[in-house]
Amino acid sequence: MDIPEGFPDMPIPEDNQLTEDRVALGKQLFYDMRLSRQSDVSCASCHLQERAFADQNILSIGTQERVGFRNVPSLANIGYHPYLFREGGGISLETQVLGPLEAEDEMDFNMVEAVERLSQFPDYQEQAQTAYGRPFSAFVLSRALAAFQRTLISGNSAFDQDQRGELALSEAAARGLQLFTSEKTNCQNCHDGFDFSNYAFENNGLYEQYNDTGRSRVTFQDSDIGKFKVPSLRNVALTPPYMHDGSLSDLESVIEHYNTGGKAHVNKSSLIRPLGLSDDEKSDLIEFLKSLSDNCFISNPDFAIE
Numbered sequence: 155m156d157i158p159e160g161f162p163d164m165p166i167p168e169d170n171q172l173t174e175d176r177v178a179l180g181k182q183l184f185y186d187m188r189l190s191r192q193s194d195v196s197c198a199s200c201h202l203q204e205r206a207f208a209d210q211n212i213l214s215i216g217t218q219e220r221v222g223f224r225n226v227p228s229l230a231n232i233g234y235h236p237y238l239f240r241e242g243g244g245i246s247l248e249t250q251v252l253g254p255l256e257a258e259d260e261m262d263f264n265m266v267e268a269v270e271r272l273s274q275f276p277d278y279q280e281q282a283q284t285a286y287g288r289p290f291s292a293f294v295l296s297r298a299l300a301a302f303q304r305t306l307i308s309g310n311s312a313f314d315q316d317q318r319g320e321l322a323l324s325e326a327a328a329r330g331l332q333l334f335t336s337e338k339t340n341c342q343n344c345h346d347g348f349d350f351s352n353y354a355f356e357n358n359g360l361y362e363q364y365n366d367t368g369r370s371r372v373t374f375q376d377s378d379i380g381k382f383k384v385p386s387l388r389n390v391a392l393t394p395p396y397m398h399d400g401s402l403s404d405l406e407s408v409i410e411h412y413n414t415g416g417k418a419h420v421n422k423s424s425l426i427r428p429l430g431l432s433d434d435e436k437s438d439l440i441e442f443l444k445s446l447s448d449n450c451f452i453s454n455p456d457f458a459i460e
């Protein structure tokens with residue numbers, strides 16, 4: 155795997171070390187519609203490479219056009235996330251696959267039947283033997299999908315090229331970066347590090363009343379209402395609309411949200427407060443966010459199926 159400069163080593167489980175065969179099998183599965191009961195939806199139906207493995211719907215749309223309850227997140231650098239899903243309810247890529255597979259508004263299938271169905275294909279049996287030395291099974295299915303997803307690394311945006319001294323950011327984007335890291339905005343307090351996320355759970359003041367209560371769905375604590383995993387901002391310009399429910403349609407609306415300081419909520423982070431940004435400062439911030447788009451990532455043939 156090509157780990158970009160400045161990225162840490164990725165934690166990979168002992169029993170699922172990456173090999174080319176495992177990743178190839180995982181890619182095959184990621185694009186296979188037969189993983190849904192009606193064979194009408196694959197992982198890639200919602201996680202599109204040209205959208206950095208997110209999509210552009212407000213809420214996800216699954217089998218038979220069923221509308222889900224959250225906006226589809228990007229899978230770029232997903233192998234680094236310490237927990238999965240917007241409220242952190244998923245513990246590993248290996249176990250996460252049960253989520254979409256069984257959700258009625260996503261693939262509406264189950265592991266037993268999915269394995270039964272795919273086991274009938276000699277290609278999958280052969281690939282399972284080569285990759286994991288055993289017949290096609292839930293073990294193979296979940297591990298191969300995890301292996302493929304760990305290769306989805308994005309670290310070659312204009313921002314990265316600037317950091318490596320290969321290409322300078324535009325002046326507007328450079329000013330935006332300054333603002334992003336300044337105490338005037340506090341953006342970097344949460345969107346920090348190589349992936350522009352500290353992976354903490356925060357309430358950024360989207361609502362006074364949350365229909366989707368976020369982290370508290372897992373912890374049952376009132377103090378976690380309205381808290382969501384801080385999303386990575388890599389490729390963010392490619393993945394509108396924004397937030398857990400897709401309620402903000404573009405980057406302009408996001409910057410406006412932060413500039414006003416958001417809605418009042420007891421759990422809102424004290425870092426979210428009116429910023430007093432000028433129009434020029436707002437557009438500089440947006441130019442900086444656009445510099446996080448990684449064209450190599452979204453056009454890398456290794457992640458696509460012929």
Ligand code: HEC
Binds near residue numbers: 240
């Ligand atoms: C119907 C659309 C849809 C399909 C099909 C789908 N997903 Fe997702 N995926 C989502 C949504 C929506 C979320 C966010 C769910 C949440 O946070 O509760 C998500 C979240 C994830 C996450 C966690 C991302 C994060 O930031 O924590 C991973 C990993 C993932 N999906 C992988 C897959 C895989 C692998 C498949 C195929 C087996 C798949 N998805 C199929 C819509 C979909």
Ligand code: HEC
Binds near residue numbers: 240383385397398408
């Ligand atoms: C207190 C922590 C915190 C601070 C400070 C913060 N954010 Fe966020 N940001 C979040 C959280 C949490 C979300 C996701 C909320 C949700 O899913 O509803 C988010 C979402 C976003 C999104 C949408 C990403 C997506 O894929 O949906 C963008 C863009 C963004 N923030 C940019 C910024 C900018 C620019 C600043 C500074 C002006 C900033 N953030 C300051 C925590 C923070």
